[in-house]
Amino acid sequence: MPPILEARSLTKRYHDFTLREISLEVPCGCIVGFFGPIGAGKTTLMKLLAHQVPASSGTVRVFGLGYDEREKEIKDRIGYVPQEPSFYSDRSVGFNARFAAPFFERWDGGAFYRLLDEFKISREKTIRHLSRGQKTLLSIALALSHEADLLILDEPTAGLDIVLRRTILDRLRQFVAGGERTVVVSSHITDGLEEIAEYVNFLDNGELVLQAEKDELLARWKRIHFKEGALNPALVRQFADVREQPFGNSGLTRDFSAIREQLSAGIASGDVKVENARLDDILIAMLKGE
């Protein structure tokens, strides 16, 4: 199946920051997460993929089409949720929705107002009286109400309470269920998106440093807890993020299957314990280049 979204050597130069040579393919029907520290280029990448800013060089193709020739057609099938959605702040939620609707070929007002009810946002409310989270929810409601096939969201759960966060995560999961629709989302790890993403990408300093299937990544990386002296020092030297403590040490392995044999005696005696690595630990280990 051809990728739903494809970038080739995508580059954006600002005077103080460059997003460099991003190449990626997003398959249809999944949730793809982009993670990284503040200033890594997550927002720039989301803007480029949704064609909110022009690239300095490189190409983006969505649904097999290029923005150059088919911008209207592509944008009609994309729901874009920026980090700080912009609305007419002195006007009501309903006014803003009526303003946005004509831009979409397949606007579904019924679906939109059902989502507003679900998100507990009154259509009469003036935008500037909405909280930041409510504005994000409104933006998500708009994105979900024109039969989009692809959602591009920039940190949609940042700063939201856990109930709203759960609402959004469930919505996104529901959106991709069935395999026809796709979500591309940037986020900080620990904002909950890492739970639902099937593919994870790490951005650092304007570069894509990792693209991986999450399950595969978590199968390879494990945290190994071990009693002092229970493991061969040569093996321990291969670990990343080694922590030495009075009651046992631990370290991260990048390739669990390769060292499984060597651990089996320790595991049997209880001197070695294997735990799933956390995505943030993996990210930090990779960023340190250990």
Added chain:
Amino acid sequence: MFLALSPSHPDPMYKQLTDQLKHAIASGDIKANEKLPSVRELSEALKISAITIKRAYLDLENEGYIFTRAGMGSFVSEVDLENLRKEKLAEFRTELARILGTGKKFGISADDVVRLIRQIKED
């Protein structure tokens, strides 16, 4: 003494800690009348709250595995290892029942499992 607690483990932290301390007592890692690490020491080393550790120590004390002397800390009791053995045996029973249940689905009989256990022992 080797202690490795995991937030993703199904057992709560204090339970993991009591289990592992019992393990250390049973294996002779810490012996009768030996002083246990202080709550503060454990809390810092394992990066978990003092309350969790106090809870684990309290449970161990109530079950008779350790005793506390005001101002001096907690110590390992003269433990009747037979109790620990019985406790483990009960856990093994549950665990084996689960293994036998899984085996049944794949046509692996209890006798097969017994043979496997002998094999592992010989290795």
